[in-house]
Each structure stands twice: as C-alpha cells, then as structure tokens.
Amino acid sequence: MIEICEVGPRDGLQNEKKPISTDQKVEMITRLIDAGIKKIEAVSFVNPKVVPQMADAEEVMKRVPRVDGVKYAGLILNYSGMERAMKTDVDIFHIVTTTSDAFNLKNARKTVDQNVAEHITVIQEAVAAKKPVTGVLGTAFGCPYSGEVPVDRVLEISEAFVKAGASEIVLADTTGLANPVQVAEVVNRFQRHYGDDIKLGLHFHNTRGLGLANVLAGYQAGIRRFDSSIAGLGGCPFAPKAVGNVCTEDMVNMFAGMGVETGTDLQKLVETALWMEEQMEKRLDGMVMKV
Amino acid sequence: MIEICEVGPRDGLQNEKKPISTDQKVEMITRLIDAGIKKIEAVSFVNPKVVPQMADAEEVMKRVPRVDGVKYAGLILNYSGMERAMKTDVDIFHIVTTTSDAFNLKNARKTVDQNVAEHITVIQEAVAAKKPVTGVLGTAFGCPYSGEVPVDRVLEISEAFVKAGASEIVLADTTGLANPVQVAEVVNRFQRHYGDDIKLGLHFHNTRGLGLANVLAGYQAGIRRFDSSIAGLGGCPFAPKAVGNVCTEDMVNMFAGMGVETGTDLQKLVETALWMEEQMEKRLDGMVMKV
Incomplete structure (x- = not known):
C-alpha cells in the first residue's frame, strides 16, 4: 500500500501566476478527498508578500472538509510560520529547509545552519503542542546552484x-x-541509519522527465510514501525552469499497472486533473489525463 | 554500455503533419551521428500514400553520410517494402508486425498470422541477401483496442x-x-527462452509518462539496447493520442546520472533536439532540453 501525500494545493499552486481563489482550493481539496487521497499538504504558512498564492492559508484551513482518516499538512519555513500554523487545525507540520546554503539563502534568506537552528525550536514547540512533525529536506539530491549535496550533510540535517x-x-x-x-x-543510507525508527518519504519533480523512474527506484528500495501533485502542477519560485511535481494520477496509474494499491480512484483523479486544467486555464503536465 | 537505436527520423517523423524535406532529414541524421549515435532507424519502406512523410526513403538512404561504425536501419512492413529496401544500402532490416489482430488490421490491413506468414518469406530473402534482420513486435505490452496481449503469443511470433x-x-x-x-x-520470460542466442531490445512510448521508468525496469532486467527518439518526437497514425517515443537526450541524461555509458554527447543531443524544435516549428516533448 502506497501512502500518497498530495502536494498540489501547496507546491502545485504556490508558483502559479493566475490567482486561485479560496473557493477553488477548497473544491480542489474536496475533489482529491473524494478520489481517495488521505493526506494533503493543503497550505503554506509563508510570507504572503513573497508567495501571494498562499496568503489565504488560515481561510483554507477553516473551510476544508474534515473527513475521517484524512489529514492536512501545512508547510512551515520559520518560527512565525509555526506560530500561524498553531492557530489553525492543521494536523501535520511539514517543516522545511533545503540542504544547500546557495539554495537556502534564496529560498529562506538564511544559511542552512541558521534555518536548522531556528527549526529545532519550531519542532520542539510543535511536538510540545502534540503536532506530528515531518522534516522536509529540499535539494537532498543536488542543488542547481552549488551542485552535489553530500548524503552525509543531508543526514546530519535530518538528525x-x-x-x-x-x-x-x-x-x-x-x-x-x-x-x-x-x-x-x-x-539505503537513510534506512541503514534509521531502520524502522523514522518513516521516510520521497518528493520528486519531473524537471528532467525522471519523476516516475525515481519513484520506481524509491519503491524498489522500500519506500511506500510519496509526494505528488494532481495534474503534475508545480514549480518553485527560486528554482528556474523547475517543472511540476510528479503527477499524482500518472503515479497512481503506474502503481495500478504494477499491482500496487494506492487506495485511490484513478478515474476520479483524472477527472480532478481535467477540472484543474479548466481552473488554471492552461494545459498541465499530466500524461494519463490526455489519453 | 547502452546501445541506442535512434528512431526519430522514422517513428519520430512519420506521423508529423508538417512535411520535412530530405535535406532536413539528412541534416537531422548528420547531427545525430555527430552527437555519437551509432544506430539510426532512418527510413520506412511503407506505402507513400499512407505515410507521405516517409515517401523519400530511397533518396534519404542515397544521401545520408556513411560513417565507420554507424548503421542504418529501415522499417519494413511487407514484401514490397523489402523489395524496395533491397535496392538501397540500408544496413539492417527492421521487420515489423504488431502482435494484436485488432491493431494489425488497422496498421497493416492483415491479421497477425497473415503478416507473420508474409514476413517469414521476407526474412528468409533478407537473410539470403546477407542483411541482418531485427524482428520488431508492436503492441507487445498491450493493445489499445483489444487489451492484454499474452506473453505466450508475443513469444510465438518472435519464434x-x-x-x-x-x-x-x-x-x-x-x-x-x-x-x-x-x-x-x-x-525475464524472453531471456529464459533465448538465453544469449538472441539480442533483445526495447521500444517504449511515453504516452502515460512511464517511458523512462520502463527503460529503467528493462535495464535492471539486463537489457542494454533501447530505441529512443530525439526531442521525444513520435506517435503512430493508428494509435490515437499516442505521444512520442522515449526521448533520446532524456534517456541519455538518466543513464549519465546513473553512471552508465551511452557513447553519446548529451550537450550535442540537446542542441540537436533544440534544432529539431525549430524544424518542426512547435514545442516538442523532451524535458532536459528545456532546462
């Protein structure tokens, strides 16, 4: 059984120029739940001046349907983001740093060490408030500015x-x-280090067409938790020409062909992807929805 | 070491509405060779009324550069195609049938058994003329009209x-x-049957975004020969909405990242893909060239 964390409402939309209303976001999330998605990164508590598309995080969290078994995650980049998240009923805190100074200075205006130091407090306060915390480590497979990011460094931040x-x-x-x-x-390196103590997930972008090949490699290595984005929405404001996340319905189609259960309804996901194209008023990257 | 068979000049172009001149095809092939490609499916000896883009097969074969170590393949769908191929200096005969009656009746206006019966004569005459023959078995992983194609059936045709x-x-x-x-x-089934007696290659399309994931699975299973198409050109006139072949430069980029040699120059392949976009006057599917 694969656990999908749908990141379309956050990573998918954050970089889109066309404003998407709170109504549209709530409908998007409702449709995803109806298609069987159980975990959704629904909002981002970042500076609304920098990422205006995410400015309505609190409003989105007030209006999303609460359904048994469905959990909402919110992205947190710093202490003030955590303070905002605490006032909502977001279920899981996705606390993010990238692992390369060159990238993090653009993304968060801090070095990685500065970001990690702040996040230690953020995580401790979240845990004290009984919020489960996922550490999201960006540029874990390489940085477009500084090149290779040593696995040792990624593991150190993870630790x-x-x-x-x-x-x-x-x-x-x-x-x-x-x-x-x-x-x-x-x-393999992370699994040797943590064994079963820590749940490990993977988040890929399809920038060079390798999204699903990397999901496959992760699955073969034992990973069962993957981020993906409906219709392949996505991109990053500080990652030039970065295209979308791995496409949810394309990933579900791959796993279905492989006989691996995802707990979702492919047809409903495709319908949601097509609906999403209407909302965005442009052609999106997903492949299965075009067939 | 991966052996790439570049099918852009044939599978890539055959379905394109915009006429591509013989000059353009020869330049395309010359650029591919300059980028390190050693095997090219350059032409198709099919009915020019059905596939006008391939009508200049003989002229293309007269004008392509002859370079040490570079082999040209031509696609052959029937006896008259073989007769045409015999009069050119194409190096390898790619003799094609699909493996599903429903598809083959549209593609070649014959049942698979009728096609195979004709191809036995075609192959025997080609071999008698010292031409190496590759049997290409289409719809080997499923048919859009009739569904599953049993592996036993594919193996029977292969035999x-x-x-x-x-x-x-x-x-x-x-x-x-x-x-x-x-x-x-x-x-695995084919390898158990043939051992090392027969060289096995794979040809994927990226219709559902799985092209490179399938190449990876084939590589992991021991395959070292893959078809691909520069810039991800491709499609089939009888396969509705079929998008392009696996993209050559995206596949080369994947293997390069994996530390697997392809004997090609990624930068020159990307330049060729960008040149190809200019010729086609539209955006093509390749991903790496957009980064």
Whole structure:
C-alpha cells in the first residue's frame, strides 16, 4: 500500500501566476478527498508578500472538509510560520529547509545552519503542542546552484530534525536532479541509519522527465510514501525552469499497472486533473489525463 | 554500455503533419551521428500514400553520410517494402508486425498470422541477401483496442521470426501501456527462452509518462539496447493520442546520472533536439532540453 501525500494545493499552486481563489482550493481539496487521497499538504504558512498564492492559508484551513482518516499538512519555513500554523487545525507540520546554503539563502534568506537552528525550536514547540512533525529536506539530491549535496550533510540535517522530535523525514528533489541509482543509494543510507525508527518519504519533480523512474527506484528500495501533485502542477519560485511535481494520477496509474494499491480512484483523479486544467486555464503536465 | 537505436527520423517523423524535406532529414541524421549515435532507424519502406512523410526513403538512404561504425536501419512492413529496401544500402532490416489482430488490421490491413506468414518469406530473402534482420513486435505490452496481449503469443511470433532468421528482437510498447513490473516479467520470460542466442531490445512510448521508468525496469532486467527518439518526437497514425517515443537526450541524461555509458554527447543531443524544435516549428516533448 502506497501512502500518497498530495502536494498540489501547496507546491502545485504556490508558483502559479493566475490567482486561485479560496473557493477553488477548497473544491480542489474536496475533489482529491473524494478520489481517495488521505493526506494533503493543503497550505503554506509563508510570507504572503513573497508567495501571494498562499496568503489565504488560515481561510483554507477553516473551510476544508474534515473527513475521517484524512489529514492536512501545512508547510512551515520559520518560527512565525509555526506560530500561524498553531492557530489553525492543521494536523501535520511539514517543516522545511533545503540542504544547500546557495539554495537556502534564496529560498529562506538564511544559511542552512541558521534555518536548522531556528527549526529545532519550531519542532520542539510543535511536538510540545502534540503536532506530528515531518522534516522536509529540499535539494537532498543536488542543488542547481552549488551542485552535489553530500548524503552525509543531508543526514546530519535530518538528525537535527529527528533529535528535536520529527517523526518522519521527506527527502525532496527540489529541481529534478535525482537519478534512480542515486535514489537507491540515498534511501539505503537513510534506512541503514534509521531502520524502522523514522518513516521516510520521497518528493520528486519531473524537471528532467525522471519523476516516475525515481519513484520506481524509491519503491524498489522500500519506500511506500510519496509526494505528488494532481495534474503534475508545480514549480518553485527560486528554482528556474523547475517543472511540476510528479503527477499524482500518472503515479497512481503506474502503481495500478504494477499491482500496487494506492487506495485511490484513478478515474476520479483524472477527472480532478481535467477540472484543474479548466481552473488554471492552461494545459498541465499530466500524461494519463490526455489519453 | 547502452546501445541506442535512434528512431526519430522514422517513428519520430512519420506521423508529423508538417512535411520535412530530405535535406532536413539528412541534416537531422548528420547531427545525430555527430552527437555519437551509432544506430539510426532512418527510413520506412511503407506505402507513400499512407505515410507521405516517409515517401523519400530511397533518396534519404542515397544521401545520408556513411560513417565507420554507424548503421542504418529501415522499417519494413511487407514484401514490397523489402523489395524496395533491397535496392538501397540500408544496413539492417527492421521487420515489423504488431502482435494484436485488432491493431494489425488497422496498421497493416492483415491479421497477425497473415503478416507473420508474409514476413517469414521476407526474412528468409533478407537473410539470403546477407542483411541482418531485427524482428520488431508492436503492441507487445498491450493493445489499445483489444487489451492484454499474452506473453505466450508475443513469444510465438518472435519464434517464427527467429526461426526464419532474425538475429534480434525488439519488443515495442506502441501506445505506452507497459509498466515496470510487466517489463521485468516479459523480459525475464524472453531471456529464459533465448538465453544469449538472441539480442533483445526495447521500444517504449511515453504516452502515460512511464517511458523512462520502463527503460529503467528493462535495464535492471539486463537489457542494454533501447530505441529512443530525439526531442521525444513520435506517435503512430493508428494509435490515437499516442505521444512520442522515449526521448533520446532524456534517456541519455538518466543513464549519465546513473553512471552508465551511452557513447553519446548529451550537450550535442540537446542542441540537436533544440534544432529539431525549430524544424518542426512547435514545442516538442523532451524535458532536459528545456532546462
């Protein structure tokens, strides 16, 4: 059984120029739940001046349907983001740093060490408030500005998050630089280090067409938790030409062909992807919805 | 070491509405060779009324550069195609049938058995003329009209080709229906049957975004020969909405990341893909060239 964390409402939309209303976001999320999605990164508590598309995070969290078994995650980049999240009923805190100074200075205006130091407090306060914390480590498979990011460094940052109280780690390939051999190596390294103590997830972008090949490599290495985005929506404001996340319905179609259960309804996901294209008023990247 | 068979000049162009001149095809092929490609499916000896884009096959073969170590293949669908090929200096005969009656009746106006019966003569005459023959088996991973194609049936057709003299078999996923688990199963079945006697290649389309994941699965199963198309050009006139072949430069980028040699120059392939977009006057599917 694969656990999908649908990141379309957050990673998918954050970089889109066309404003998407709170109504549209709530309908998007409702449709995703109806298609069987159980975990949704619904909002981001970032500076609305920098990412205006995410400015209505509180309003979205007030209006999303509460359904048994469905959990909402919110992205947190710093202490003030955590303070905002605490006032909502977001279920899971996705606390993010990238792992490369060159990237993090653009993304969060801090070095990685500065970001991690702040996040240790953020995580401790979240855990004290009984909020489960996922540490999301961006550029974990390479940085578009500085190149290779050593696995030792990624693991060191992960360790800081885990010691502070994170119960899950997601390794994110922010700009689509990962390849299947590297995915297997990094995952094996993390598994040797953590065993079953920490749940590990993967987050890929399809920038170089390798999204599903990397998901496959992660699955073969034992990972069962993947981020993806409906219709392949996505991109990052600080990652030039980064295209979308791995497409949810394309990933579900792959796993269905492989006989691996995802708990979702492919037909309803495709309908949601087509609905999403109407909302965005442009052609999106998903492939299965075009067939 | 991966052997790439570049099918852009044939599978890539055959379905394009915009006429591509012989000059353009020869330049395309010359650029591909300059980028390190050693095997090119350059032409198709099919009815020019049905596939006008391939009408200049003889002229293309007269004008392509002859370079040490570079081999040209031509696609042959029937006896008269073989007669045309015999009069050119094409190096390898790619003799094609699909493996599903429903598809083959549209593609070649014959049942598979009728096609195979004709191809036995075609192969025997080609082999008698010292031409190496590759049997290309379309819809080997499923048919868009009739669904599943049993592996036993694909193997039976393969056996008829091999007994007639084919030295290589390519399993083609004409409409992008394959998945990685199926690829491993089918490849394992063929390998158990043939051992090292027959060289096996794979040909994938990216219709559902699974092209590179399927290449990865084939590679993991031991395959080292893959078809691909520069810039992801491609499609099939009888396969509705079938998008392009696996993209050559995206596949090369994946293998490069994995530390697997392809003997090609990624930068020159990307330049060729960008040049190809100019010729086609539209955006093509390749991903790496957009980064």
